Amino acid sequence: MEIGRQLARRLRPPILVLLSGDLGSGKTTITKGIISGLGVAREEDVTSPSFTLVHVFRNHVKVYHVDLYRVEGFHDLESLALEDAFDEPAVVIIEWAERFRLRSDWPRAVIHLEHVEADTRRITMTLPKT
Ligand SMILES: Nc1ncnc2c1ncn2[C@@H]1O[C@H](COP(=O)(O)OP(=O)(O)OP(=O)(O)O)[C@@H](O)[C@H]1O
Numbered sequence: 001m002e003i004g005r006q007l008a009r010r011l012r013p014p015i016l017v018l019l020s021g022d023l024g025s026g027k028t029t030i031t032k033g034i035i036s037g038l039g040v041a042r043e044e045d046v047t048s049p050s051f052t053l054v055h056v057f058r059n060h061v062k063v064y065h066v067d068l069y070r071v072e073g074f075h076d077l078e079s080l081a082l083e084d085a086f087d088e089p090a091v092v093i094i095e096w097a098e099r100f101r102l103r104s105d106w107p108r109a110v111i112h113l114e115h116v117e118a119d120t121r122r123i124t125m126t127l128p129k130t
């Protein structure tokens with residue numbers, strides 16, 4: 001969560017935050033940090049959007065939190081109407097980003113999370129130049 005909060009300071013809309021990594025590697029946890037760091041919601045308001053799939057937070061910046069775990073194939077992805085997220089500059093955070101197949105020329109922060117031990121993770125990030 002602290003890494004997410006630090007990262008939030010470097011995210012300027014429009015930006016795609018692409019999170020990949022196995023089940024339980026920490027995608028939602030780092031998202032909590034990012035969203036609280038952006039000041040659009042409290043950590044406890046960020047949940048796994050497994051059922052709603054897309055959460056939109058709005059304050060001074062528009063933030064989407066998308067979980068593509070249940071998305072299989074392009075048809076499912078289309079049904080989320082994610083294009084709307086790209087109508088205006090926003091921070092679009094996507095869990096299971098390897099399932100994201102829409103074209104976008106927005107800058108991207110690419111973040112990969114890995115299990116090291118039960119309570120240890122490795123987080124690898126590639127951020128846009130500032
Ligand atoms: N950096 C970390 N260090 C130690 N534990 C972590 C870390 N990040 C997450 N965890 C723990 O791992 C578990 C799973 O975290 P989280 O729900 O964020 O993973 P996820 O990648 O979103 O999972 P899913 O694939 O189900 O969406 C939680 O118990 C969380 O507290």
Ligand SMILES: [Mg+2]
Nearest residue numbers: 027028048095
């Ligand atoms: Mg998750």
